[in-house]
Amino acid sequence: MAHGGGKEAGGRAHRGMSAAGGDFFRLVVDYAKQETLGPVKGLARFVAFGIFGSIVLSVGVIVLLMAVLRVLQTETGTTFGGKLSWLPYVITAGAALVVAGLAGWRITKGAAARTARRSDDERRS
Numbered sequence: 001m002a003h004g005g006g007k008e009a010g011g012r013a014h015r016g017m018s019a020a021g022g023d024f025f026r027l028v029v030d031y032a033k034q035e036t037l038g039p040v041k042g043l044a045r046f047v048a049f050g051i052f053g054s055i056v057l058s059v060g061v062i063v064l065l066m067a068v069l070r071v072l073q074t075e076t077g078t079t080f081g082g083k084l085s086w087l088p089y090v091i092t093a094g095a096a097l098v099v100a101g102l103a104g105w106r107i108t109k110g111a112a113a114r115t116a117r118r119s120d121d122e123r124r125s
Contacts, residue, residue, distance in 0.1 A: 061099060068092050 072080060072088035080087050107113075
């Protein structure tokens with residue numbers, strides 16, 4: 001009887017150890033999900049809104065540039081008629097280059113560039 005009781009106690013201890021191992025495994029998996037999937041979901045939402053905003057802004061700029069072209073062609077009378085009919089296209093292309101240049105300037109001199117410079121300075125010191 002004593003031997004059987006010892007066997008039962010050993011069996012319970014073994015089951016307790018495997019249950020603890022299973023709990024530990026579940027805890028590690030849950031922690032990994034929490035620390036990886038949560039931030040990835042937030043990043044995906046951030047990227048999705050960024051892409052959506054970029055598309056909407058691009059379409060808006062294109063529509064405005066087309067409006068500028070149409071205004072130059074129709075509302076300036078005979079100024080751009082005859083041999084100067086190409087000039088509204090050049091003016092609109094110049095406006096597009098100015099918009100692209102401003103966007104590039106803001107990208108390189110904006111908040112992200114300042115943050116990158118700060119982190120470079122911190123690494124050097």
